[in-house]
Amino acid sequence: MLRQEKNRLIFHYDAEELWIEPWGQNSVRVRATKNCTMPDEDWALLKPEDSACSIHIGEDGADLVNGKLKVHVTGRGKITMYNQDGRLLLEEYWRNRRDVTDPKCSAIEVEAREFRPNIGGDYHFTVRFESLDRNEKIYGMGQYQQPYLNLKGTDLEMAHRNSQASVPFALSSLGYGILWNNPGVGRAVFGSNIMSFENLATKAMDYWFTAGDTPAEIEHAYARATGTVPVMPEYGLGFWQCKLRYQTQEELLEVAREYKRRKLPIDVIVVDYFHWPKQGEWKFDPVYWPDPDAMIKELKEMGIELMVSIWPTVDRDSENYEEMLEKGYLIRTERGVRTGLDFMGATIHYDATNPEARKYVWNKAKKNYYDKGIKVFWLDEAEPEYTAYDFDNYRYYRGTDLEIGNIYPVEYAKTFYEGMEAEGQKNIVNLLRCAWAGSQKYGALVWSGDIASSFSSMRNQLAAGLNMGMAGIPWWTTDIGGFHGGDPNDPAFRELFVRWFQWGTFCPVMRLHGDREPRQPQFGTTGGAACCSGAANEVWSYGEEVYEICVKYMRMREKMRDYTRSLMKEAHETGAPVMRTLFYEFPEDKTCWEVEDEYMYGDRYLVAPILEAGVKTRRVYLPAGCGWELQETDEKYEGETWTDVPVTLETMPVFVRIG
Numbered sequence: 278m279l280r281q282e283k284n285r286l287i288f289h290y291d292a293e294e295l296w297i298e299p300w301g302q303n304s305v306r307v308r309a310t311k312n313c314t315m316p317d318e319d320w321a322l323l324k325p326e327d328s329a330c331s332i333h334i335g336e337d338g339a340d341l342v343n344g345k346l347k348v349h350v351t352g353r354g355k356i357t358m359y360n361q362d363g364r365l366l367l368e369e370y371w372r373n374r375r376d377v378t379d380p381k382c383s384a385i386e387v388e389a390r391e392f393r394p395n396i397g398g399d400y401h402f403t404v405r406f407e408s409l410d411r412n413e414k415i416y417g418m419g420q421y422q423q424p425y426l427n428l429k430g431t432d433l434e435m436a437h438r439n440s441q442a443s444v445p446f447a448l449s450s451l452g453y454g455i456l457w458n459n460p461g462v463g464r465a466v467f468g469s470n471i472m473s474f475e476n477l478a479t480k481a482m483d484y485w486f487t488a489g490d491t492p493a494e495i496e497h498a499y500a501r502a503t504g505t506v507p508v509m510p511e512y513g514l515g516f517w518q519c520k521l522r523y524q525t526q527e528e529l530l531e532v533a534r535e536y537k538r539r540k541l542p543i544d545v546i547v548v549d550y551f552h553w554p555k556q557g558e559w560k561f562d563p564v565y566w567p568d569p570d571a572m573i574k575e576l577k578e579m580g581i582e583l584m585v586s587i588w589p590t591v592d593r594d595s596e597n598y599e600e601m602l603e604k605g606y607l608i609r610t611e612r613g614v615r616t617g618l619d620f621m622g623a624t625i626h627y628d629a630t631n632p633e634a635r636k637y638v639w640n641k642a643k644k645n646y647y648d649k650g651i652k653v654f655w656l657d658e659a660e661p662e663y664t665a666y667d668f669d670n671y672r673y674y675r676g677t678d679l680e681i682g683n684i685y686p687v688e689y690a691k692t693f694y695e696g697m698e699a700e701g702q703k704n705i706v707n708l709l710r711c712a713w714a715g716s717q718k719y720g721a722l723v724w725s726g727d728i729a730s731s732f733s734s735m736r737n738q739l740a741a742g743l744n745m746g747m748a749g750i751p752w753w754t755t756d757i758g759g760f761h762g763g764d765p766n767d768p769a770f771r772e773l774f775v776r777w778f779q780w781g782t783f784c785p786v787m788r789l790h791g792d793r794e795p796r797q798p799q800f801g802t803t804g805g806a807a808c809c810s811g812a813a814n815e816v817w818s819y820g821e822e823v824y825e826i827c828v829k830y831m832r833m834r835e836k837m838r839d840y841t842r843s844l845m846k847e848a849h850e851t852g853a854p855v856m857r858t859l860f861y862e863f864p865e866d867k868t869c870w871e872v873e874d875e876y877m878y879g880d881r882y883l884v885a886p887i888l889e890a891g892v893k894t895r896r897v898y899l900p901a902g903c904g905w906e907l908q909e910t911d912e913k914y915e916g917e918t919w920t921d922v923p924v925t926l927e928t929m930p931v932f933v934r935i936g
Contacts, residue, residue, distance in 0.1 A: 278290065279334050279338065279339045279350065279352065280334070281332045281334060281339075284298055284299055284330055284332070285297070285298040286298070286332050286334075286339055286341045286348070286350065288339075288350055288354045290353070290354055292311040293309060293310070293311050293354070293390070293392070294309065294310060294311075294315065295307070295308070295309040295350070295354060295356075295390075296308045296309070296315060297341055297348055297350065297356070298341075299325065299328045299330040299341070299343040300322065300325040300328075300485055300502060301325045301326055301328060301487070301498060301501055301502050302326070302328050302343070302344050302498065302501075303343060303344040303345040303346045303487055303488050303489060303498060304325075304328075304343065304344075304346065304485060304486065304487035304488075304498055304502065305341065305343060305346060305348055305358075305485070305486055305487075306322065306325075306458070306483070306484070306485050306486075307348075307356070307482070307483075307484050307485075307486065308481055308482060308483045309390055309481060309482040310480060310481035310482070311392045311400065312398075312480055312481070315481060316480045316481050316483075319458075320458050320459065320460055320483065320684070320714075320715070321456065321458055321460075321502075321503045321713065321714035321715035322456075322458055322485060322502055322503060322715075323501075323502060323503060323504055325502070326501065328343055328344065329343075329344075330342060330343040330344075336352075337351065337352060338350050338351040338352050344361075344488075345360055345361040345488045345489070345490075346358060346359075346360065346361075346366075346486070346487070346488040347359045347360075347361075351376060351379075352376075353375045353376040354375075355369050355371050355376065355379070355389065356368075356369045356389075357369070358453070358486060358488070360452055360453075360488045361488070364451075364452075365409060366409075366449075366451055366452060366453045366488060367406055367407075367409075367453060367455070367486065368406060368407040368409065369389035369390070369404075369405065369406055369407070370387070370389050370405035370406055370407050370471050370473075371383075371387075371388075371389050372385045372386070372387040373385075373386050373387065373388065374386075387405070388405075389404060389405050389406075390402075390403075390404050390482055391403045391404075391405070395477075395478055398480075399478040399479055399480055400476075400478070400479055400480065401475075401476070401477055401478065402475065402476045402479050402481075402482055403473055403474070403475040403476075404473060404474050404475075404482055404484070405471050405472070405473045406471070406472040406473070407471070407472075408467075408468060408469055408470050408471055408472055409451065410451060411469050413429055413449055413450055413451050414427045414429055414449070414450040414870055415427065415428040415429045415447050415448070415449055415450075415467045416428060416447070416448045416743075416744055416747040416858065417444070417446045417447045417448045417454075417744055417747040417748040417749075418433055418443070418444065418445055418446065418447055418465060418744060418748055419441075419442045419443045419444030419445070419712070419744065419745060419748045419750070420440070420441060420442040420444070420723070420725055420741040420742075420744065420745050420753075421433060421441055421740075421741065421744070422440050422441060422728070422734075422737050422741070423737060423740065424733075424736045424737050424739075424740050424873075425740060425873075426739075426740045426743055426744065426858065426873040427873065428447070428467050428744070429467050429469075430467060430468065430469065431466075431467055432464070432465075432466050432467075432468075433464065433465045433466075433467075434463075434464060435457070435461075435462060435463040435464055435465055435474075435475075435476075435683065436462045436463075436682065436683065437658075437682075437683055437685070437686065437711040437713075439710065439726045439727050440710075440725055440726030440727060440728050441711075441726070442686075442710075442711040442712050442713075442723060442726075442745070442750075443683055443713065444712055444713055444714050444716075444745065444748035444749065444750055445457035445465060445474070445714060445748075446499055446714055446747075446748045446749055447465075447467070448492060448495055448496070448747050450860075450870060452488060452489060452490065452495075453486065453487065453488050453489070453495070454486070454487045454489070454495040454496075454498070454499055455484055455485070455486050455487075456484060456485040456486075456499065456502070456503070456714055457474045457483075457484050458483040458484055458485050458714070459474075459476050459479050459481075459482070459483050459484075460682065460683040460684035460687075460713055461476040461477060461478055461479045461682050461683065462476070462477050462478075462682040462683065463475045463476040463477055485502055487499065487502075491864050492747075492858075492860060492861045492864055493853065493861060493864075496747070496749070496851075496852055496853065496854070496861075497851050497852055497853070499749055499852065500749060500851060500852020500853075501852075503714055503715045503717070503718070503749060504715055504717060504718030505717060505718060505848065505849050505850065505851070505852045506717045506718065506720065506721075506751055506752055506845075506848050506849055507703060507704055507705050507718075507720050507849060508703070508704050508845065508846065508849050509704065509706070509752070509842070509845035509848075509849070510652075510704040510706060511544075511842075512544040512545050512582045512653070513544070513545075513706055513722070513752075513786055513845070514544070514838050514841045514842055514845070515542055515543065515544035515545075515787070515834060515835060515838065516541075516542055516543050516544060516545075516787050516789070516831050516834060516835075517543075517544060517545040517546070517547065517584070517786065517787060517788040517789065518532065518533075518536065518543055518545070518546045518547070518789055518815065519546070519547035519549065519584075519788060519789060519790040519814075520549070520789075520790065520791065520792075520793070520810065520811065520813070520814035520815075521549055521760075521790070521791065521792040521810055521811055521814075522548075522549035522550060522551065522552075522808070522810045523546075523547075523548060523549065523810070524565065524797070524800055524805075524806070524810050525565045525566070525800075526561075526565065526566045526567060526568065526569070526572050529546060529548060529572070530572060530575060530576075532546065532815055533546050533575075533576055533579060533581055534579075535815070535817070536581075536815075537579050539817070541816070541828065541831060542831055542832065542834070542835040543581055544580075544581065544582060545581065545582045545583075545584050545653060545788075546576065546581055546582075546583060546584070547583075547584040547585075547586070547655060547790075548566075548583060548584065548585045548586060549586045549655070550586045550588060550657060550805070550808070551621065551804070551805025551808040552565070552566055552585070552586070552805060553804070553805060554595075554803075554804045554805075555592040555594060555595040555596075555622065555804070556588055556590040556591060556592040556595060556621065556622055556624050557590065557591030557592050557595035557596075557597050557598060557601070557624070557627075558592075558595050558596055558597060559587060559638065559641040559642050559645055559646070560641070560644075560645035560646075561645070562803075562804040562805060564801065564803055564804055564806075565801065565804065565805075565806065569649055570649055573649050573650045573651065574650070577650060582651075582652065582653050583650075583651050583653070584651070584653040584654065584655050584708065585646050585651050585653070585654060585655065586655040586657055587642060587654050587655065587656050587657065587693070588657055589626045589627050589629065589638075589656075589658060589689060590617070590618055590620075590624035590625070590626055591607060591624055591625055591626070591627055592622040592623065592624050593615075593616075593622070593623050593624070593625075594622065597641070601627060601634070601637065604633070604634075604637070605628075605631070605633075605634075606627055606628055606631060606633065606634035606637055606638075607625050607626070607627055607628060607634075608625060608626050608627070608628045610625075621805070621807065621808055629685060629688035629689040629691070629692055630684070630685070630688045635688070635691060635692040635695060635696075636695075636696075638692055639692055639693060639695065639696030640696075642654070642693065642696070643696060643700070647696070647697070647700065652697070652702060653706055653708075654693050654706075654707055654708065655708040656689055656690060656692075656693060656707050656708065656709050656710075657708075657709075657710055658685070658686060658689060658709070658710045658711055683713045684713055686709055686710075686711040686712055686713055686716060686721075687712070687713050687715055687716050687719065689709070690707045690709055690712075690716055690719040690720065690721050691719050693705070693707050693720075694707065694719040694720050705719070705720035706720050706722050706752075707719060707720045707721055707722065708722045708723075708724060708754075709721050709722065709723050709724070710723070710724065710726050711723070711726075712750055714748070714749065716750065717749055717750050717751065717752070717852075720752075721750065721752065722752040722753070722754065722785075722786060723745060723750055723752065723753050723754075724753070724754045724755060724756065724788065724790075725738050725741050725742070725753075725754075725755045725756070726760070727756075727760040727761060728755070728756060728759050728760050728761070729759055729760075729761050729762070730758055730759030730760070730761055730762050730763035730770065730773065730791065731759065731773070732773060732776075732888055732889055732890055734759050735759065735773070735776070735777055735780070735886075735888060736874075736888045738755040739780075739874065739876070739886060739888070740873065741753075741755075742755065742784065742856050743854075743856055743857075743858050743876055746854025746855065746856050746857065746858075747854065747858065747861075749852060751785060751848040751852065751853065751854045751855050751856075752785050752786065752848070752855070753784070753785050753786075753855075753856065754781075754784055754785060754786040754787070754788045755777075755781070755784065755788075756788070756789075756790040756791050757774070757777045757778050757781040757787070757788065757789045757790065757791070758770075758773065758774045758777050758778070758789070758790075758791045758814075759773070759777065759791060760790065760791050760792055761791075761792060762792070762793070762794055763791060763793055763794065764793065764794045764795070764812070765793055765812060765813060765814070765818045765819045765820075766820075769890065771819050771820060771822075771823050772890055772891075772926065773890070774819055774823065775823055775826050775827075775926055776886065776887045776888070776929070778816075778826070778827055778830055779826075779830055779886070779887070779929040780884070780886040780887075780929065781830075782830040782831075782833055782834045783856075783878040783882060783884045783931070784856065785844075785845075785855040785856060787834050789814065789815075789816070790814070791811070791814050792810075792811040793811040793812035793813065793814050793818075794811060794812055795811075795812055796809055796810075796811055796812070797809050797810045797811065797812065816828070816831070822926075826926065826927055829927070840879065840881065841855075841879075843879075844878075844879040847879075855878070855879065856876055856877075856878060857876060857877040857878075857879070857880075858876055858877070859872050859875060859876065859877060859883075859898070859900055861877070862877045862880055862900070863900040863901065863902060865901070865902070866900045866901045866902065866917065868898055868900070868901075868917075869898075869900050872898050874886070874888060875897060875898065880934065881933060881934050882908075882931055882932070882933060882934070883897075883899065883900075883905065883931065883932040883933075883934065884929075884930075884931055885897045885922070885929070885930040885931070885932075886929060887924060887929055892924055893923065893924065894921045894922060894923055894924060895921070895922045895924050895929075895930050896919060896920070896921050896922075897919070897920055897921075897922055897930050897932070898918075898919050899914050899915070899916050899917070899918050899919075899920065899932060900916055900917065901916045901917035902916055902917075903916050903934050903935055903936045904916060904934075904935035904936055905932040905933065905934060905935060906932060906933045906935055907922065907930065907931075907932055907933075908931040908932065908933055909928050909930075909931070913935070914932070
């Protein structure tokens, strides 16, 4: 049965109810459930702007038209979607005999919307769509540790892990975007025969779909539907210094002083984890950080902001554990001891989905950090694979388990966004290991986690950063040099470090970080002292040749400050990514849809990172429609051409767009 309620088209058959309604210009939201009522959560979606739509119900089905998008539902409930030219964009994968007039009628009985009941009331749900074109290209979906920019042919886990962030918005070369608006743990498959989204436990199907003539139009629509980043603060535009980890107040200050003695541009320096006495005590350990007020004051006099790492874990022996337990601010275990993570103490996470728990943690951070002048927070989820769902050990969210498995980082970022916003701060940055759709509006700056120090890993991060931008997360960064390992005295690692540093200059945020070899000895016996740090990781730690190259690119980043600021303003206003695929800027150039190892930094700079050791030349494609100038030499080139650019260790090809 098909019926209309205001702007909503409804199909009902047996236990299933399907809703289709306009949700912004050229866009619809599609929901279905076999429960008695439709869930009322909007998850990543904001309330929609007004959009004129028309609904017509006829003998053979119904049509909903919203701008450039037409949705057709047959009398049996099959969904197809078309653009304004009548071109098919999306078709559900039906292989059953419910409608024998459907040319794809089949006896194999595969449902497009498959509800499999779980014990406890939720469904293991899968939705299937036809793969309309084997040459279709798919982008977005967040951050995965693989080198593929085009996701067609991939099988992706939708779950958060250290260095994996599922942000389930996909942009298609066919002219549509689709957000899987369900934060449960699951799977997305972009096969040659079927595209599917699957949740292990949910109450409803929920996705948002938009049509657009260009990637930019689709991205802007998605940003209107889910929100945009705040305005990036000035300190986010320059160079950030970090390592694992500065172990004492004096060690950190001496590094900052050395940057100033060398007259090097630096905006932020980071106090990483275990600067606290115990996890769940959100404050500096007075043994190793005896006077944080004086430290922060000296840094500010040098023009350097201090970023502090915040973990969500609470040690059973910490000063706050019993109070948080009593008030219900901690996640719960399904069975056994209440321990979610056993690392430097038996710990459990605070429940960031509980607004009162968020207020509690913010008030601790406000007293010990924010009120002292620290305005930049590194919200490390402490291995977020533990905070999604562990089938054998625990559930963390008051009885609805998998249904919100991927929304935890969003709620975690809200802890500090809400707190700082209440203090009148509007330009908010939360450095996060993971994010989900909508995280951007809470100031989420996502970094790509604890990755390997290798050229193959660097290549993976390029694909990750570009797809994060397409998934609506324009603030993104990576550990320059990689995180795991790397000896600053090793010539091979020095080469990798240089290439990563050059590329990092043209990332949304330029942040040096890593856990270098050899390890430092333990320097104390209390608090976080047992968590030893790695070797030095400052720009002068890699020898004089590397140092001079780093200085060159640090100053280059500083010269681009005004330009980077304009890109951040655009990201805030429209949702445009800062790192952009070539096809985002040049959608009419077919070659730009094929090139995966170059990108645009905004609309002006074409960046071709060096992704292999020992490279002497770099083959670069220059898009059509304009001219190009090689930044290093001012040499001019025509568009729609390939060129081989000679490179040395000191250079990475960057072209400036002309016209």
